[in-house]
Amino acid sequence: MAVYTHVPAEEIDAFLTRYDAGRLVSAKGIAEGVENSNYLLETTGADGNGHRYILTLYEKRVDEADLPFFMDLLDHLGARGCLVPRFIADTDGKRLQQLGGRPACLIEFLTGISVTEPTPAQARACGVALGELHRAAQGFAGERRNALDKDGWHALAARCGDDFDQIAPGLGARVAEELAFLDAHWPADLPRSVIHADLFPDNVLMLGDEVTGLIDFYFSCTDIRAYDLAVTHSAWCFSNDGATWYGDRATAIGQGYAAAHGLTDAERAAFPILCRGAALRFLLTRAYDWINTPADALVTRKDPLAYLRRMDFYAKADPAELLGA
Ligand SMILES: Nc1ncnc2c1ncn2[C@@H]1O[C@H](COP(=O)(O)OP(=O)(O)OP(=O)(O)O)[C@@H](O)[C@H]1O
Numbered sequence: 175m176a177v178y179t180h181v182p183a184e185e186i187d188a189f190l191t192r193y194d195a196g197r198l199v200s201a202k203g204i205a206e207g208v209e210n211s212n213y214l215l216e217t218t219g220a221d222g223n224g225h226r227y228i229l230t231l232y233e234k235r236v237d238e239a240d241l242p243f244f245m246d247l248l249d250h251l252g253a254r255g256c257l258v259p260r261f262i263a264d265t266d267g268k269r270l271q272q273l274g275g276r277p278a279c280l281i282e283f284l285t286g287i288s289v290t291e292p293t294p295a296q297a298r299a300c301g302v303a304l305g306e307l308h309r310a311a312q313g314f315a316g317e318r319r320n321a322l323d324k325d326g327w328h329a330l331a332a333r334c335g336d337d338f339d340q341i342a343p344g345l346g347a348r349v350a351e352e353l354a355f356l357d358a359h360w361p362a363d364l365p366r367s368v369i370h371a372d373l374f375p376d377n378v379l380m381l382g383d384e385v386t387g388l389i390d391f392y393f394s395c396t397d398i399r400a401y402d403l404a405v406t407h408s409a410w411c412f413s414n415d416g417a418t419w420y421g422d423r424a425t426a427i428g429q430g431y432a433a434a435h436g437l438t439d440a441e442r443a444a445f446p447i448l449c450r451g452a453a454l455r456f457l458l459t460r461a462y463d464w465i466n467t468p469a470d471a472l473v474t475r476k477d478p479l480a481y482l483r484r485m486d487f488y489a490k491a492d493p494a495e496l497l498g499a
């Protein structure tokens with residue numbers, strides 16, 4: 175579950191009076207997600223026809239100072255045709271509020287469901303949507319450093335220290351070995367851009383084979399553009415536990431992205447390394463959360479070893495297979 179901050183319905187109703195959004199009809203905590211508290215709100219709507227909103231209260235990893243970057247980015251992408259949720263301004267034009275002692279925003283609700291077992295057609299649609307996002311991001315003036323870049327991975331690994339081996343014997347040594355490999359091989363000169371950086375299936379809303387929304391931009395930042403494709407690849411092309419690789423999804427994502435945006439030869443050549451970095455990034459955040467979240471906490475911890483298996487796969491994979499032809 176992810177409702178860390180509980181807000182009484184009366185307080186949400188009072189909060190809504192700042193907006194042109196109607197009165198609260200229902201407020202339901204959303205179980206999915208691990209980072210922030212999210213509520214699905216139903217209101218009477220400004221026109222009395224009923225309306226849905228997402229109410230997000232920002233918790234541990236989102237820095238309030240970054241919210242204007244995310245807001246401006248979603249405005250920029252939305253204005254260029256990307257299906258992304260806008261932050262809604264109150265009647266004074268204010269988008270960032272405080273609620274339940276947390277920074278809070280009212281956000282546009284997008285329809286669609288996130289798939290758990292993507293078909294190749296859905297994977298292709300995701301690749302196209304990511305390519306279109308990167309096209310639309312061109313010209314966006316905002317910049318945000320990726321706190322989870324290679325330096326960030328080193329810092330996180332140091333914080334996990336000896337505790338890695340509580341998760342699996344030898345994990346600490348394997349992480350150290352991979353960090354050393356990436357230090358020696360991480361590409362320096364690939365094109366950079368604003369990237370989503372967390373485009374997992376649960377952050378892509380779909381109806382059938384159509385993408386209806388891209389959500390959860392709270393890791394978006396400026397980094398190597400093709401690294402975003404590597405993050406998406408690592409999330410979409412394996413079974414959840416990382417034990418099974420689905421080459422048909424990978425080919426579909428690669429073809430969709432290449433059709434919508436294009437990939438340079440240098441990006442293709444560096445792709446296996448970028449995938450190893452992506453796998454290590456999620457291994458590390460999951461390992462850190464695993465070590466620092468009590469086993470009986472209400473939030474479900476995500477398995478770090480599912481990303482160790484991906485990392486091991488990428489380390490041995492035939493580079494030609496990763497993106498198909
Ligand atoms: N704009 C939106 N429109 C519709 N549903 C949304 C929207 N934003 C969030 N949701 C729903 O809320 C859930 C959690 O949202 P989100 O992924 O942003 O949370 P999070 O805590 O940041 O999660 P994560 O663990 O993926 O980082 C989503 O899976 C989706 O079901």
Ligand SMILES: N[C@@H](CCO)C(=O)O
Nearest residue numbers: 208372374456460476
């Ligand atoms: N998508 C991340 C969690 C949110 O960043 C993961 O599955 O580890």
